[in-house]
Amino acid sequence: MTTAHGVQLDLQEGFLRDEVVVTIDGHELSSARDVTTRTQLGLARSLHLAVPAGAVRLTVALPRLQLSEGVELPATRPLWVAATLNEARDRLTLQLSTERFGYV
Amino acid sequence: MAITSDPVFGDVEALREDGGGRDEPSSETRDASRRGPGPQGEARASFGPSSAAGLPPLSGVYVRPRPGQPLLGGDELRLDVDGSLPQMVASGVQRSSSGQQLHWVARLSRVGADSWQGGIFYKDGAASLLPHTTLRIRVSRSGALGNQEAEVTFDGTGAGALTHVYQFKDVYFDRVEFEFDATADAHPVYQIDTRDHPNRPSDLPLEPLTIEDVFRRTGFNVSISGGGSVVPIAGAGIDRVWSDTEMHDAMQVAWSRFADRPQWALWVFSAALHEEGGDLGGIMFDSDPSRRPHRQGTAIFTESFIKDAPAGDPAPAAFIRRTRFWTAVHEMGHAFNLAHSWQKSLGTSWISVPNESEARSFMNYPLRVAGRETAFYSTFRYRFSDQELLFMRHAPRRFVQMGNADWFDDHAFENAATSAEPELKLELRLNRQKPVLDFLEPAMVELKVTNVSGDPMVVDAHLLQDVDNLTLVVKRDGVPARVWQPFARRCMRPKKVALAPGESLYHPLFTAVGSGGWLVAEPGWYTLQASLELASGEDVVSAPLRLKVLPPRGYEDEVLAQDFFTQGVGRLLAFDGTREASLDGAADTLRLALARDASRPVAAHAAIALAMPLRRSGKVLRGAHRIERVEAIAAQPEDAQKLLQGALSVDSNQAARTLGHIEYREYAETLAGSLADTGDVNAAHSVVNQLESTLQRRNVKPAVLQQVQSFAQSLDARAAGRKVEP
Numbered sequence: 061m062t063t064a065h066g067v068q069l070d071l072q073e074g075f076l077r078d079e080v081v082v083t084i085d086g087h088e089l090s091s092a093r094d095v096t097t098r099t100q101l102g103l104a105r106s107l108h109l110a111v112p113a114g115a116v117r118l119t120v121a122l123p124r125l126q127l128s129e130g131v132e133l134p135a136t137r138p139l140w141v142a143a144t145l146n147e148a149r150d151r152l153t154l155q156l157s158t159e160r161f162g163y164v
Numbered sequence: 165m166a167i168t169s170d171p172v173f174g175d176v177e178a179l180r181e182d183g184g185g186r187d188e189p190s191s192e193t194r195d196a197s198r199r200g201p202g203p204q205g206e207a208r209a210s211f212g213p214s215s216a217a218g219l220p221p222l223s224g225v226y227v228r229p230r231p232g233q234p235l236l237g238g239d240e241l242r243l244d245v246d247g248s249l250p251q252m253v254a255s256g257v258q259r260s261s262s263g264q265q266l267h268w269v270a271r272l273s274r275v276g277a278d279s280w281q282g283g284i285f286y287k288d289g290a291a292s293l294l295p296h297t298t299l300r301i302r303v304s305r306s307g308a309l310g311n312q313e314a315e316v317t318f319d320g321t322g323a324g325a326l327t328h329v330y331q332f333k334d335v336y337f338d339r340v341e342f343e344f345d346a347t348a349d350a351h352p353v354y355q356i357d358t359r360d361h362p363n364r365p366s367d368l369p370l371e372p373l374t375i376e377d378v379f380r381r382t383g384f385n386v387s388i389s390g391g392g393s394v395v396p397i398a399g400a401g402i403d404r405v406w407s408d409t410e411m412h413d414a415m416q417v418a419w420s421r422f423a424d425r426p427q428w429a430l431w432v433f434s435a436a437l438h439e440e441g442g443d444l445g446g447i448m449f450d451s452d453p454s455r456r457p458h459r460q461g462t463a464i465f466t467e468s469f470i471k472d473a474p475a476g477d478p479a480p481a482a483f484i485r486r487t488r489f490w491t492a493v494h495e496m497g498h499a500f501n502l503a504h505s506w507q508k509s510l511g512t513s514w515i516s517v518p519n520e521s522e523a524r525s526f527m528n529y530p531l532r533v534a535g536r537e538t539a540f541y542s543t544f545r546y547r548f549s550d551q552e553l554l555f556m557r558h559a560p561r562r563f564v565q566m567g568n569a570d571w572f573d574d575h576a577f578e579n580a581a582t583s584a585e586p587e588l589k590l591e592l593r594l595n596r597q598k599p600v601l602d603f604l605e606p607a608m609v610e611l612k613v614t615n616v617s618g619d620p621m622v623v624d625a626h627l628l629q630d631v632d633n634l635t636l637v638v639k640r641d642g643v644p645a646r647v648w649q650p651f652a653r654r655c656m657r658p659k660k661v662a663l664a665p666g667e668s669l670y671h672p673l674f675t676a677v678g679s680g681g682w683l684v685a686e687p688g689w690y691t692l693q694a695s696l697e698l699a700s701g702e703d704v705v706s707a708p709l710r711l712k713v714l715p716p717r718g719y720e721d722e723v724l725a726q727d728f729f730t731q732g733v734g735r736l737l738a739f740d741g742t743r744e745a746s747l748d749g750a751a752d753t754l755r756l757a758l759a760r761d762a763s764r765p766v767a768a769h770a771a772i773a774l775a776m777p778l779r780r781s782g783k784v785l786r787g788a789h790r791i792e793r794v795e796a797i798a799a800q801p802e803d804a805q806k807l808l809q810g811a812l813s814v815d816s817n818q819a820a821r822t823l824g825h826i827e828y829r830e831y832a833e834t835l836a837g838s839l840a841d842t843g844d845v846n847a848a849h850s851v852v853n854q855l856e857s858t859l860q861r862r863n864v865k866p867a868v869l870q871q872v873q874s875f876a877q878s879l880d881a882r883a884a885g886r887k888v889e890p
Contacts, residue, residue: 100451102506
């Protein structure tokens with residue numbers, strides 16, 4: 061569960077043994093290896109990010125797939141971000157939410 | 165009592181009439197209830213409601229017995245044209261006397277009273293059993309429910325029509341058993357009242373609705389096992405969160421029907437929270453590639469986010485009850501191998517199906533549709549989608565049945581025509597305690613067939629060597645199964661032998677690679693399963709053998725693997741080497757594997773493949789695209805002996821483990837014979853002595869040890885009469 065000042069990044073559909081690198085305003089904040097979606101949940105992993113105050117741009121990159129996508133962060137906290145790969149695994153999409161994503 | 169015929173739920177009043185012991189005085193008491201679903205296990209005729217004319221339903225299962233062949237099972241027809249959520253589909257299974265079978269599915273349109281026609285769009289199995297492409301169905305009613313017959317005429321090939329008559333068997337397509345357990349701190353909801361929340365379809369039938377009702381309307385005859393146990397939290401330790409492993413362990417202990425095999429049974433466990441936190445509302449927890457079977461257990465975490473209602477909801481308590489109920493059915497749907505609505509096109513699908521991102525189905529997330537929960541529930545009718553109903557009612561049953569096909573995958577031998585009382589038992593085994601292979605170590609398994617009939621049997625001595633009767637499926641976790649194809653097939657003259665009760669035949673099988681390529685190579689877990697077709701047409705199916713291939717030990721392993729897992733190396737290993745210079749590249753790879761580390765299991769296989777062609781003189785054909793000459797190749801017995809001694813004698817226990825006892829003995833006796841032939845009888849005896857002691861330590865049967873001793877006695881005579889190579 062995210063903290064009042066945090067951002068939770070949910071790596072959702074399409075991940076398959078991927079490396080994921082998360083940067084905030086160009087600085088690496090977090091990374092994860094061997095990220096694979098559990099299809100019965102539609103979720104691979106949740107990353108709890110301690111985003112510095114005043115940070116504005118979150119970028120999620122998958123170096124092996126040469127994919128990168130960024131999003132401007134609103135000041136609202138807590139905040140949830142969903143990252144999804146399409147079926148062809150050639151497009152990464154980020155979606156912001158002020159409500160958490162539930163998984164079943 | 166008035167009968168309401170509803171287009172979705174059918175006979176609503178008929179459902180209410182049989183309360184099955186449910187006493188539902190109010191929403192509040194239901195919500196607070198901690199009991200399981202209760203003893204409403206009796207099948208109710210709710211799946212097939214009356215037609216508009218008040219006639220009995222025609223949907224259900226029809227069978228066509230095969231006279232004189234009760235063990236093979238009959239043909240089956242599933243008719244899905246009325247009753248609850250009709251799909252206008254027929255499906256069936258055709259079986260042959262030789263044990264083959266075909267599963268077919270057809271779309272139907274009505275052409276008259278109790279008559280339909282359509283086209284077959286799906287076949288799985290022996291297609292030759294039913295080459296036809298269209299069908300007509302006519303059902304003859306004869307009084308009460310259960311007496312009708314279905315006459316099905318298959319046509320459309322130009323080869324002539326085929327007509328079969330099927331007898332009605334059941335209104336339900338399958339029986340399934342659910343067991344509900346919960347921890348004391350969970351708040352499971354197994355039943356709701358559809359009237360409790362105001363956001364619903366305006367024409368939704370207002371009624372009490374149980375989980376069993378949902379699945380009965382899907383076509384399953386639901387019964388409940390166990391007593392709806394409440395698991396005391398004290399037994400779980402200090403926390404109230406559950407890991408997948410803990411739930412898997414709990415399933416084996418708490419579920420009264422737990423079995424490590426496919427069965428139409430499911431365990432539903434409710435607890436407070438998963439260890440991953442409040443974002444996880446439920447999970448089908450047994451889908452780990454390293455642990456099978458899959459899809460037998462689901463869990464609902466009632467104190468996760470599903471305990472919350474949206475701000476401003478007009479009936480928050482009813483909203484939460486509905487969400488908990490929906491979550492339970494959703495997780496149970498996964499156990500029937502249903503993916504999420506937006507994932508339908510992913511993975512291995514039985515037919516090509518589109519995603520249904522806006523479906524009002526138990527398998528969609530209310531939060532994911534446009535307009536979120538409010539939009540979802542305003543048109544949600546407590547059902548699965550048509551595509552999901554098609555799968556659950558008409559797909560090959562191994563895809564649907566719990567514990568059978570893997571989650572998101574399918575495989576194995578559910579189609580085999582096995583006998584209820586088999587006379588032979590087939591086993592696949594590795595000659596080692598732990599089923600673990602070193603990286604690059606070729607998989608050699610042993611087939612064993614045992615007479616379990618209690619009476620002596622006459623069988624073909626080559627029963628296990630005739631690969632035409634053998635099917636071996638190899639499946640690496642996470643990828644589709646593959647059928648092993650041998651490099652060569654031998655046509656052997658039948659030789660009848662008597663097999664006493666408890667007596668067995670054995671045969672080694674080089675399963676790592678076949679003519680279709682390498683099957684056991686990459687690191688990971690594999691499942692192997694064999695089926696042997698007997699002359700009677702009956703299949704004898706082994707239990708699955710699980711084995712693990714370890715990861716590469718380093719960069720050099722990875723580099724070598726690129727040349728090792730080739731068809732050339734596979735052929736050399738399968739055929740014990742080559743004299744053919746064109747395969748020298750493959751032989752060089754084996755030399756490299758041997759030179760890098762002679763203590764590795766792969767080195768024994770490499771040394772044997774390199775040694776065996778050197779034992780005797782031989783010949784090869786030469787020429788470009790045509791035979792120009794035959795070239796003699798001289799024997800190099802000393803080189804062969806050196807290689808074989810390195811493979812077999814340095815670590816005889818490892819040699820027996822990696823080659824298997826049968827092959828180890830064969831190669832050791834070959835080495836001993838070669839040594840005797842070249843005059844070194846002492847070395848020959850030394851090899852046989854080591855062979856005997858190694859097999860003895862590995863608890864090989866005394867009869868085999870006696871055969872080894874007899875072979876040893878023959879060595880002196882062999883040395884005395886040895887021939888000297890020119």
